[in-house]
Amino acid sequence: AQSVTQLGSHVSVSEGALVLLRCNYSSSVPPYLFWYVQYPNQGLQLLLKYTTGATLVKGINGFEAEFKKSETSFHLTKPSAHMSDAAEYFCAVSDRETSGSRLTFGEGTQLTVNP
Amino acid sequence: DAGITQSPRYKITETGRQVTLMCHQTWSHSYMFWYRQDLGHGLRLIYYSAAADITDKGEVPDGYVVSRSKTENFPLTLESATRSQTSVYFCAVTGGGNQPQHFGDGTRLSIL
Numbered sequence: 001a002q003s004v005t006q007l008g009s010h011v012s013v014s015e016g017a018l019v020l021l022r023c024n025y026s027s028s029v030p031p032y033l034f035w036y037v038q039y040p041n042q043g044l045q046l047l048l049k050y051t052t053g054a055t056l057v058k059g060i061n062g063f064e065a066e067f068k069k070s071e072t073s074f075h076l077t078k079p080s081a082h083m084s085d086a087a088e089y090f091c092a093v094s095d096r097e098t099s100g101s102r103l104t105f106g107e108g109t110q111l112t113v114n115p
Numbered sequence: 116d117a118g119i120t121q122s123p124r125y126k127i128t129e130t131g132r133q134v135t136l137m138c139h140q141t142w143s144h145s146y147m148f149w150y151r152q153d154l155g156h157g158l159r160l161i162y163y164s165a166a167a168d169i170t171d172k173g174e175v176p177d178g179y180v181v182s183r184s185k186t187e188n189f190p191l192t193l194e195s196a197t198r199s200q201t202s203v204y205f206c207a208v209t210g211g212g213n214q215p216q217h218f219g220d221g222t223r224l225s226i227l
Contacts, residue, residue, distance in 0.1 A: 032213050043205055043218035044158075051213035090157065094213075101146055101209045102173075103216060107157040 002027045002093045006106035014114050019063075019078040021109050023091035026072065032094040033074045034103065035065055039087045047089075050074065061085070086113045118142060121206050121219035128196055129227050136191045136222045138206030146209045147189040148173075148216065149181065151202040158205065164189055196226045 007022040025031060032051050036044040048059025055067040061084075065076045074091060088110050092103040122137045138147065149161040160173030162181040170181050178200060180192045193200055203223050207216040 034215055036218075041221075043220045044207075045218070046215045049213070049215050101211050101214065101216065102148075102160065102163065105158045107155065 002031070002095055002104040004091050004093050004104055004106035006089075006091050006109050008109055009107065010110045010112065012112040012114060013081045015083055016080050019076070019081045019085065019111065021076040021089050021091075021111065023065075023074045023076065023106060024072055025074060025091070025093045027093055027095055029095055032101075033065075033067060034092040034094070035059065035063070035074075035076050036090045036092065037061075037087050038090065038108075044090060047076070081111075081113045083113050083115065086111055119206060119208055119217055119219045121204075121222050123222060124220065125223050127225045127227065130196055130198060132196050134193050134196055134224070136193075136204055136206075136224070138189045138191070138219060140187050140189075140208045142208065142210075143186055144208040144210045145186075146211050146216075147183065148207040148209075149179070149189070149191045150205045150207065151175065151200075152205060152221075153202050161191065161204075198226050200224065201226045 003026040005024045034049045035047040038044050048057050050057050050067045058064045063078045088108045090108050091106040094103050120139045128134050148163040150158040152158050159175045164170045164183045167186050183189050203221050205221045206219045209216045
């Protein structure tokens with residue numbers, strides 16, 4: 001069975017500061033990993049994904065994440081926060097051997113950006 | 116081209132009534148999913164479908180029924196709505212493998 005833990009349901013940063021959202025996963029087989037962002041009253045939008053290859057993946061809006069197998073982590077970072085980054089962020093894992101690309105989501109982290 | 120469309124966006128109904136939420140995709144992707152999103156629970160999978168006429172239960176299927184007679188449509192029905200089913204419902208689609216899921220804008224359902 002897969003699981004995802006997002007450390008910190010709420011994270012607050014100042015505009016221009018580093019954004020770090022933590023995600024740890026559990027999977028019995030090599031995982032596919034995803035970060036999604038959700039703005040108010042909208043669906044989830046894909047930020048980035050890790051499938052195979054390079055462990056540092058770059059996504060949209062200046063975000064990136066690094067897959068660390070030894071730490072079972074996939075933390076999301078952005079060097080400099082912008083007000084428009086305020087949203088809820090979800091980490092998700094998919095078992096590549098499970099048919100149907102079923103995703104297991106973390107409970108989400110609400111990011112607040114202060115001026 | 117909207118890609119994935121959910122309707123209605125907002126719905127208010129009463130306990131005991133039947134309500135159907137619609138999901139339509141324009142890509143002809145194989146896999147479709149229904150999630151509910153509740154505070155403190157993240158997204159939980161209700162049902163999913165691997166192809167037309169193939170559906171399977173997710174994490175929280177009780178009280179819900181799905182069908183998929185056509186590849187592009189995946190309706191979710193609450194046969195007798197209860198207050199505990201008040202939630203935001205999201206439909207998602209993917210072509211499978213390492214492709215990500217794409218989400219609709221959601222249906223906000225309130226059951227009084």
